[in-house]
Amino acid sequence: MVLNTYSSQIGLTANPMNPGFESSDHAPFWDNGFSAIFISEAGVFNDLNPFIHTVQDRVSILDLPYFHKISKLAMGTVVTLQV
Secondary structure, rough: OOHOOOOOOHHOOOOOOOEEEEEEOOOHHHHHHOOOOOOOOOOHHHHHOOOOOOOOHHHOOOOOOHHHHHHHHHHHHHHHOOO
16 A cells, blocks of 8 residues: 555555445445545545535635645555556
């Protein structure tokens, strides 16, 4: 797992959950036997930005330093996948 190897450089800590959330885009992949990763801006759903998926959802309210870290994690994961 990329985050286990590079957590100090990326600045994130993994919070694996199994089973994970069944209410996001990755769930149909799991339901059909494919591996999928769910990355969230919150530890639990009640921590979410209150404007997520609404007309008030704006870049200006996002935690951009956090999303920079998530981008590093996503790119590191993609480049290490062996397909």
